[in-house]
Amino acid sequence: MLFFVNLKYITNTLMIRNLLFILPLLLFSSCSKEDENKVFQKNTLNFTQEIQIETLNDGNFELNIGIWMFKKQKKEIDAIANWINVQHLGKTILEPINIIWVDLTAKTTEEANLNVTTFLKANNINPRAGSSEGYFGLFENNNWVSQYDKTWSNQLNHITVNNHGRIFLSQKIISNTGKTAYISTGAFSYENEQHYFISFKNAIYELQEQNNWKIYDEQLQIRNIISNSVYDTFDHEGAKVFINQ
Secondary structure, eight states: OOOOOOHHHHHHHHHHHHHHHHHHHHHHHHHHHHHHHHHIIIIIISEEEEEEEETTEEEEEEEEEEEOOOOOSSSSGGGBBOOOGOBBTEEEOBBBOOEEEESSSSSSSHHHHHHHHHHHHHHTTTEEEEEEEEOEETTTTTEEEEEEEEESSSSSSSSEEEEEEEEEEEEEEOTTSEEEEEEEEEEEEEOOSOEEESHHHHHHHHHHOBBBBEEEEOOOOOSSOOBSSSSSOOTEEEEEEEEEE
């Protein structure tokens, strides 16, 4: 008895079986990423956080601060500064607030602004043109503050490896004992000559105590450390807090 093999039939059958096996995997993978993004947006991402600064002589200060640098005045993921959509290692970079200044000596907003900018200049960080502007900081849930002056950097030439950032000045708060303080925040990072991301951590490591500004916390844990398949803050580990008192 002769057996005739229908190769076309076998090939088509194998293709169908492979498709039936692969399609559920593709659908599962697609749904997993979609579900991950939904969970990230709804349940994981925080836009603000309560922080408390405790002092011996001036009481305790409590403040709700925005923990991201924003490109739009909205508390949503698409409003967070994201390195102008330039990805790093295949992920979108979310830009965290990573430095906080607490000024107990200033009597006015202008004086508080001057104290922060003097601190930066003492660290060889000065205002310069050449980088994107128009960003916002957030205080007390709905108080949006525009970035102060231009971008601040340790290099006047922006087409070089440089430590740069934007600062958001100065939110007045009162302690439980009636003492006034001004809170300011900043988002700093290292970039290369092509404006590609290098590091968040190294940027704030280089900012050291100057004049009356002392380190209050080397690495305050605030909830702006993110890593998933889409978004990342890479080597960011916390905010550096300075206090002037």
